[in-house]
Amino acid sequence: MNVELFIPCFVDQLYAETAHNTVKLLEKAGCKVIYNPEQTCCGQPAYNAGFWDEAKEVGSKFLNDFSEQNYIVSPSASCTGMVKNAYNNLFFNTAIHNKCRTIQSHIFELSDFLVNIAKRDYFGAELEAKVVYHDSCSALRECKIKEEPRLLLAKVHGLELVEMKDNETCCGFGGTFSVKFPDISSAMADQKVQNALETGAEYIVSTDASCLLQLQAYIDAHQLPIKTMHLADVLTTGWMEDASL
Structure with a gap:
């Protein structure tokens, strides 16, 4: 199509x-x-x-x-x-x-x-890591997306998907919200990242780069041992050039 x-x-x-x-x-x-x-x-x-x-x-x-x-x-x-x-x-x-x-x-x-x-949930990706999935406000509440990203992550070889506490809570970005209310925004990012760290996860994955931008900035500022990654990047990790499904 x-x-x-x-x-x-x-x-x-x-x-x-x-x-x-x-x-x-x-x-x-x-x-x-x-x-x-x-x-x-x-x-x-x-x-x-x-x-x-x-x-x-x-x-x-x-x-x-x-x-x-x-x-x-x-x-x-x-x-x-x-x-x-x-x-x-x-x-x-x-x-x-x-x-x-x-x-x-x-x-x-x-x-x-x-x-x-497209009715596809397997793409031959490989990522040896423990990850948490962050439900962005827009994905969850505006697009009604909950299980789809988890189904895709579950098919990634070597990936261990764990759930963090309050995974449906906002990361604090909210576009101009993070500019108008930086202290509140930073506190929300702190809560999200700490919840992820408590699981032992190495990556926070989401469908929204805006959330990941917010969280990665907080992670970098505090030099925390975790990274962010967009779902699309996870699903193409470990591909061989001639790999076929």
Whole structure:
């Protein structure tokens, strides 16, 4: 099937390897990946900050950058959730309302798409490590994703998945929240990382690079013995160039 790839702006700028690994996963799942280099942002930063007119302008460009014919897949539950939910506020009863509704029904976060649409949960990855999975707020509450990432991680050779305490609690990022309330944000990150450390995990894995950015910054600042890793990077770890499934 044809799949249009949506790479959020911060992934493009800070986690390019995650974007490349998303392409590899989709291709291994049998998809033809289409990437429009004119794409930019979904409008979430402006929307969350209360600048809805500016968010609507950016969102309009997003809707024009993608088609209504194909699935749209993104390695970000946060941005996927923005399109699926917040666009109702921005584009209800507008000239592009119908196109918006169609695209909303076609856009999927990566793990959701792989498990529920492509029907694939094994990709031949290998990672000898104990990991915890962090349920990002957007994945859990906006995209209704819970089991999909865990199903994918369970099929990674050598990986031991353990559950940490309060894994559904926010990491403290929240976009502009971390800027407006840095002390609260840092305390929330501390709680999340300490819960992960208590399990003996070596990695915190998530579907959201924004959460991982928040947590890795805290880890680096305090020189803690744990790392963060995006789900797409885990699922492509240990691949051989000529490996086949």
